[in-house]
Amino acid sequence: MTAASSSLEAWLARLEAAHPVDIDLGLERVAEVARRMGLCDGPVAGRVISVAGTNGKGSTVAMLEALARAHGLRTATYTSPHLLRYNERLRLDGREADDAALVAGFEAVEAARLDGEPISLTYFEAGTLGALHAIRDHAPDLAILEVGLGGRLDAVNVIDADVAVVTTIARDHAAFLGDDLEGIGREKAGILRPARPAVLGSERLPASVRATAEALGAPVHALGEAFARAPHARGWTWRGHEAGGRPRELAGLPDPGLPLDNAATALQALALAGIEPEPAACRRALADVALPGRMQWRGRWCLDVGHNPHAAAYLAARLADRPCEGRTVALLGMLADKDAEGVIEALAPAVDAWLPVGLEGDRGRSADALAALLEARGESLLGRAASPAAGAAWLAARLEPADRVLVCGSFFTVAGVLSAWGRDASEGAP
Known part of the structure; x- marks a missing residue:
């Protein structure tokens, strides 16, 4: 070179x-x-x-x-x-x-x-x-x-x-x-x-x-x-x-x-x-100690890269220990080779509504594919978005004051939202 x-x-x-x-x-x-x-x-x-x-x-x-x-x-x-x-x-x-x-x-x-x-x-x-x-x-x-x-x-x-x-x-x-x-x-x-x-x-x-x-x-x-x-x-x-x-x-x-x-x-x-x-x-x-992307709170947004059922169960338990007056909305984006059904099942007790988002690339999974899994379980969908960045922007304009958001499912999901916010991964709330 x-x-x-x-x-x-x-x-x-x-x-x-x-x-x-x-x-x-x-x-x-x-x-x-x-x-x-x-x-x-x-x-x-x-x-x-x-x-x-x-x-x-x-x-x-x-x-x-x-x-x-x-x-x-x-x-x-x-x-x-x-x-x-x-x-x-x-x-x-x-x-x-x-x-x-x-x-x-x-x-x-x-x-x-x-x-x-x-x-x-x-x-x-x-x-x-x-x-x-x-x-x-x-x-x-x-x-x-x-x-x-x-x-x-x-x-x-x-x-x-x-x-x-x-x-x-x-x-x-x-x-x-x-x-x-x-x-x-x-x-x-x-x-x-x-x-x-x-x-x-x-x-x-x-x-x-x-x-x-x-x-x-x-x-x-x-x-x-x-x-x-x-x-x-x-x-x-x-x-x-x-x-x-x-x-x-x-x-x-x-x-x-x-x-x-x-x-x-x-x-x-x-x-x-x-x-x-x-x-x-x-x-x-x-x-x-701080670790970007692991139960990382930015105001009412929680970002976690958990992408398997074991990690999702831990997330659900931590959210249950920290109740909120409004809804808990999950902005979920997952790769196609991950156990999305298992993750959704583990998170469901702690989530009131979902926004599935798409991830690109050879291993990507579309928002529509995630939405189909959520609908099959009878989960409440707020909509769907083509990317984590688009989903975060759409949600930010529609959240009630007491609502909170869990961004999860993949490193790519968390990175997409952080990149859209345009700040260092370790900084505070948007």
Whole structure:
């Protein structure tokens, strides 16, 4: 690529067109390029925590980052996908990576990819390797890596984590992972390593996750057993233990506005990474943490990227805990390969009226297709819109003062509304 076309936008366009499929699970290609880049020659950070699961990864990563930074650590965080800008995927010391760092990573990946027999990489694989290159250059005390849709065969898994976290297991991405929860659990547990802590962040994980850990000899630290959360007069209490096994308790922690199971999991993973939780730092971190697109309130609009029944059930429960005097309207847009019927069923108890919106692209689903599913259930439809942006504009002109809106169903749905509002994903109400 010439200097004239070496912008981040040009690199992303090239990567999108470089591989015949978007998702190509397997480690042989990406591991060889990582080896050529020297990413396997030594640690990319002082400590590495990897986080896999179906739901809850993003919030767990966000809280890990906030907790680590509150304890004075230099951090690097890699997540996917992004909402508005590719730069969101890599954060260095709490700030989005700049274009130069990302481009340098892509250049390093390209040089290694062509150093010998050329190797084809997907957009995600090249982005992951580029991020790991930038993380190694940054040399943080702690790197927090969110695993993609898989686990065992995911590009992030070329790195051996010091602590591996599995949040939840549910049916999603069936075309790649199948519908069998035990099989999905084995795939997600592929990030575990022998003799390194495995933090299990749900009390309802398939048995295959623990079985994989035990077969590897990875010490299991499970929610409800090795660590737990409990109510407290001023917030909640975490009970867990440090890396050496000494028990710890932190009382009076604030509600971060994110799942408390994930908050407890983040605290336990941090402690097992050798970072002793300091009460004041933990309270400060959990009070200030924010994650765009996850129960993100902007006035009376709530935006959440949840796109499977498990996530939708959590959303419905949180909305029920926060009643309003008016209607709850769901602006719903979903991809064609997602379980829209399951999502609608899970949300229905908390939703009074619906506005289905269309999503474009090869995997898109039209508003009419969603409307047909809603009508078949006898749900109340306010109308339909061709896009999330059009739906948000239509709703904004018709809401009653006491109404609220849930924007959900896909990253694309939330991103479409945020883009239409023309503000940073982390800013306040429109």
